[in-house]
Amino acid sequence: GRIQKQKGQLQTLDLFKNLQYRIKGLELIFVGGPSGADGEAYLTKMKNKIEELRIEDEVQFVGSLSQKKLVKLMRKSKLLIHSAESETFGLVAIEAHRSGLPVLSTNQGSFKEIISNNEDGLVSKSFEDVQVYDFIIKLFENEEYRSQLINNAVKNSLVFNWEITAQNLKKAYKNIT
Numbered sequence: 001g002r003i004q005k006q007k008g009q010l011q012t013l014d015l016f017k018n019l020q021y022r023i024k025g026l027e028l029i030f031v032g033g034p035s036g037a038d039g040e041a042y043l044t045k046m047k048n049k050i051e052e053l054r055i056e057d058e059v060q061f062v063g064s065l066s067q068k069k070l071v072k073l074m075r076k077s078k079l080l081i082h083s084a085e086s087e088t089f090g091l092v093a094i095e096a097h098r099s100g101l102p103v104l105s106t107n108q109g110s111f112k113e114i115i116s117n118n119e120d121g122l123v124s125k126s127f128e129d130v131q132v133y134d135f136i137i138k139l140f141e142n143e144e145y146r147s148q149l150i151n152n153a154v155k156n157s158l159v160f161n162w163e164i165t166a167q168n169l170k171k172a173y174k175n176i177t
Helices: 010-020 039-053 067-076 091-098 130-141 143-157 162-176
Strands: 028-031 059-063 080-082 103-105 121-123
Touching: 010 028, 010 039, 010 130, 028 067, 067 091, 080 091, 091 103, 091 143, 103 130, 121 130, 130 143
Parallel strands: 028 059, 080 103, 103 121
Antiparallel strands: none
16 A cells, blocks of 8 residues: 555545544554655645544554555454545455455445445445445444445455456457457
């Protein structure tokens, strides 16, 4: 992951603060380091916002992680929040699903093809939508719902593999000729 304005991590801070009133013991972990021309300035802006919201003890920056450590973190987490407004392909969502982690995203592009709302995650236009709060609260408070999301996430991730992709491509070529 990368910390930069285009990734939109700043918007997750208000969401997190508002959820703290309802969900006790909530933690927010940012993976990745500052990137791009404005990366350091954006990280500073985030840290200032964290201080302003008084959530310093609940927010961590872990920097870049190896794939092994990332998977370990995903497996012990309850939700992956992807705040970038656009992304060419949602590989992180597939990785999260494969680890049994539901995904919340504001990405209206490729993530709509990967995430099925209220089945294995949620795609919303804004983190300010009531449905976002309802989704997260239900995820944290309803163990049966959470288990259902986890099972669906893992199951749905299995369609994203090279063998199935190759078979689908082969079928598409046969239909053309």
